Amino acid sequence: MSISDAGILSRSRIRTIVTSRPFLTFAIVALVWIVASFVSRGFGAYGHLRYLVELAAVIGIVAAGQTFVVIAGGIDLSVAAIVTVAAVGLPLFAIDADPTGLTPILAVLAMTTVIGLVNGLGVALLRVHPMIMTLAMATFLQGLLIIIAGGSAVTASNPLVSWVGNARPFGVPAGILVWVVVSVVVLVVMHATPFGARLFAMGAGPLAAKLSGVPIATTTMAVYGISGFMAGLAGIIVLGMNGQGYVGIGDPYLLASIAAVVLGGTSILGGLGTYAGSIPGAILLVTITALITVVNASPGWRSILFGTLILVLLLLSGREAARR
């Protein structure tokens, strides 16, 4: 390859990156931060931004599972209930013999992964539409919560959980570190393994994927299993950050995870997208929420402002390419 060729290549590559959706979303986040720090006192403080990213970590981790599911052509409406079940259920797994607190965490993650696998089972084998299957799963979990919520009088005194929720190794909140690890793994799995390629194929057309030999049923189950695992992980972090789980702790993460995915440029129809977009998407959502909080206005106006901001940002970043 000649030198000029290399030059053209890198220039065009820079152009693809700069015009890509994830980058655009990142640029918008930066823009909102800069504008907000001028408009609102204290907004741009390092500690505040760090806190926002910490909050975004939870949405981002739930959105990681959601991104997998959406790219594979589904949607997971049970993530909120799974987050709650994880946060509320963790103390039930407390074992005195394990002072590290790792066993309950592993048990909860295993449980939420199984919940996700059941979602996948319904979608792949019963052929129930993902929206219906996961909505029904959320309903089941509500029933489960009635049974387990407040069932034990134990407080969540799990050292590992409170470390994840509160510690700041190297000045970075542990939740963010977990998110970084999750992000790297997710991006690699999504874009650099055959498994990732199968997801995109399934989302773009399940029939063509099936006839090309993609194991549809197992892949579907894996995807929902991952989503369950991620929601469980988020539940543990949220539990650590709030010191105590409660029913409803997961509620904000359903719409937030979907919004982060779509704001990040992943097609809700499946087959196209990247988690690299969901990451700034999650930060963006948290930022707007924080911005609205410090605005002095009646609840009605705040709600209107919030919706309008999302709409405007969507206009900047969210054009859906023509399909079909």
Next chain:
Amino acid sequence: MSAPILAARGVSKGFFGNPVLRSVSIELMPGRVHALLGENGAGKSTLINLLSGALRPDSGTIEIDGQAVGHHSPSEARRAGIAVVQQELSLTSSLSIAENIGLGAYPRRHGLVDYGALAARAGAACDLVGLHEPLATPVGDLSLGRRQMVEIAKALYRKPRVLILDEPTSSLSATETRILTGLLERLRAEGVAILYISHRLEEVMRLCQHVTVLKDGTCTADRSLEGVNAAGLVRLMVGRDPGDLFPHWTSTRTADTAIAISGFSAGAMQDVALDIKAGEVLGIGGLVGQGQEDLLLGLYGAIPAKVASATVNGAPGLPANVPDANRRGLAYVPADRKREGLHLIHPIITNLMLPAFARMPALKLRSRSAERETAMRLATQFAIKGDLGRAAQALSGGNQQKVALAKWMPHDPSVLLLNDPTRGVDVETKREIYNMLSGFAASGKAVILLSSDTPELVHLCDRVAVVREGKIATVLDHGELSEEAIVAAAMGAEREREAA
């Protein structure tokens, strides 16, 4: 002769800066069937979209009755009496035949769709094309061939002065093709201007009086067809002397069984017995929609199948599912490439690599350079035109078909299940595909070729199993093969009924 009804004058069109048509002109005369020929991707469909207002030219003009039209749109084209049968079916599956035929041009009474008038007019259009299903049948219940007839009826319903047909026969049976040919003759006699695109040159020879040939977006010929033979047509298209379309047939059939089944039932197919040898090309013929596809899908593990006994590549039993079939050396190329063969929104390279992704260990790290190398090799081998990083959407129909076939080659399958692989494929590509098939059989592998193109069956196959109403009606040996024999076997039932 009279003046053209519809004409394009020096039109150019590009997509994302890639020129697809360069200053092309064409004139459609009343009472003339005008052929538009060219290789896959030459720009035929694009030209049609310009003529019908679905796309706007970047430069040049469209003229109707000698008048240049400014803002040409589909509804305006319809008012001017231009009707198009698109290459890609776009019927609405949940609407009835009648509602599909009238779509966009419903007769009204008091602001409502006038179902009485619709029944009369759509019924008349259906009669013209020999479509006898009840008008209330949802289009989703029809086979591909019948849908194509609905699409043609939809064009006729508009009582066109100009009728444009983009590969209308690619999914039609011989009978349906005959009906269409007769119909077009009649319309021509009534003074309709017809533009006809087909990769089946015998049809063109039989039907058309004039030809325009496109090559890489430019017009290379615009002349009367009088005195031109098939070889001449190909010469016009590819710019050099054509060889034989079909490779010379020699049997490479061996004694080793590739697939043997008995008591096989899947979908519409009942109680089938077949024995396919390595090195054989087995044709599957018959009228469209008799269950042939279910035979392939059942063998491939894609739909549930029952079997009394089966051997596939030496191992007993049918594949349990598609991955199992792939492991056992089967590969399947579907007919409906848009829905079943490819992911149109994904890059060509991803499409080419999908079977590999499906078989590699799920979490092994991918090597982009190795993928690129494989894809480039396949693209060269199959002469796939186009940037491998671009979405498969941007490929012409024929090139898409090549991708759907090429993607299996890295796996070196020992049994190839082909469902109408040359549908909508230009002659040159057809020749390439035919050569590949015989080469494939010669290397000791088995090919099952389901085709609606009867000459293909005649020239390529060791044997042809003709399917009728879910059963294998006849198996013809190569020596007995002729188009007439296949059609006769396919029509058997009707013959008997007529005789009675």
Next chain:
Amino acid sequence: MSDTSLASQSGTALYLAIQRKRNIGVRSLFLVVLAFLVAYGVLFPGLFTATGFAKFTQSWFPLALVAMAQAILMLTGGISLAIGALVSLGAVVAATTMTGPLGVTGGTLLVCVVGLGIGAATGLIVVKLRLPAIVVTLAGSFIIAGAALLVLPRPGGAIPDWLSNSLAGNTPAAFGVLVVIVLAWKLYLATPLGLSLYAAGEHPVGAYRSGVPVDAARIAAYAISGLLCTGAGLFVAAQTGSGDPIIGNSFTLNSIAAAVLGGIGFLGGQGTMRGALAGSLLLSLMISVMFFLGFTPVAQYVAQGLIIIGAVALPQFRMRAK
């Protein structure tokens, strides 16, 4: 010959034949709903009195409307997460205007205009700016919910008693209104624009090439959907005699559940309105039947999940068994 036989088929015969064919896809759902209806009737014989029927149809009515509102959008390949907020807005607008100078007529008109207007605006944004409907309507739900809070910051307002009594009293008036709405929908589907809905949803490009006003059909769908939502809000206000700015929240997910249960697909052009209505009826029946069976809350949640999955999965099994 066959020429004349086909041509002479009357419009009515064709129309009816088409309608019959469209029942095929929802037959098994109809059977499930019928089973629940019978169970309900056995458990509560009072259902067959005028009052019993009136009360039951009243609790079904708003869900039926929002299921229709969601189904129209899904037929065009869209979706709305703002259904609940629009219902709330319709309710508070009705409850704040009808006892004021605008009166019942003015209030009703305003409710309709608000629904049509917001629906059309949403449609314009989704269709013309080519933004994903799911996020546009998510953002829209915040804006609309905020507007509802501005109109009525806390539950209150009033609906004239006579209106409440005539719509949600002891007569099956709500059922009558539902029948009228369904007929109006049939009428709309019999217009060229209405019928284009299916084509515009399944094959927008092909429909456009056939001369269908695709964008207009989709925007009209959003407008009608908005109207149905605020209409449901008006009814809820009448049923409760007052307005509540968050009363509609749960209708968003329920409308999707009802539509999908009824066989409406997400890709556009798949499904029928009768299916969506049956889906909503099933959701509504389920609540009452579970009550009369004496289910505890835990059992209610579990049974609800099972019924929803079962109603969707059963037809699949039947199909595969064939």
Next chain:
Amino acid sequence: SQADAAANCIKGDRKAPYTLGWANIYSVPTWMKQTQGTIEAEVEQLKKEGLVDKLVVTDAQGDSNVQIQQIQSMIDADVDAIILIAGSSTAPARVLADACAKGIAIINFDSLVDSNDVTAKVNTDSAQWGEQATKFMIDALGGKGKILILNGPAGVSVSDDRRAGGEALLKANPDIQILAETNTAYNVAPAQEAVTSLLFANPEIDGILSFGGALSAGAVLALDKQGREQVPITGENARQFLELWKEKGLKSWATMQPNWLGAFAAYTAVQALEGKDVPAFVKVPLPIIDNSNIDEYLARAKDFPADGYIYSPYDRELFAKLLAQQ
């Protein structure tokens, strides 16, 4: 069988043992679950006394429209009494009028309806809650300082009433400066998020006037996490908040919505059906938690769920006294 019952609504031939309907708006939250526990315990007792036969429980899953349908079903099934937490202060009014007309006793507690077609309403006073909390805050700050106000969700009557209860006092003390006001769900996480953002926007905060226990816990966590000093804060008997109060040595005050309101409502329903005089509105005094009795509450903490509420003790005697008070 009281032809002329002493209480509103009750009519017809209603004899013990009675069937009680418990029309819950949403049974999943822990407060609701604890409340249901008190109702079930009371019903067990009443069953032993031969007064109650059956308790029918519905869960409207947070949907007021479903709640209306379920109340309608209770009417259809002709229960003797309906115990109700209303999902909306206005929505159930008409269906309750129907129930009342059919002679069913209706005891409404916690979230009340704006309707008089009930036998009795049983509740603490939300306005008084707001007033007392505000008074504590003003006193704690010596009548001067900058505060944040944390409210429950917008559009909900209880949240609105508590806030309105404090308004007069805030008006009367202009030196109390309201820096910012928020509305969030009555939950820890959203409150913590909102307060954290407000902390960065407001470097100086002297007090936090919170109208819900989970909100208070969220605020304390926010201050703690951002390394800010704790400030005087009002709260509620949420166990997490009470434990934080002790742990961080807060200057605080809390009241509660006692879960035994549920048991009391069941008890009141049976009393009314038995023909006892029942006042149309039973105002339950707000139990107060301050530094003088916080230890008593925390001593009982282990009997309550970790994410639950430590309510004040109750017994039949208290119920009888409450019913007799007016």
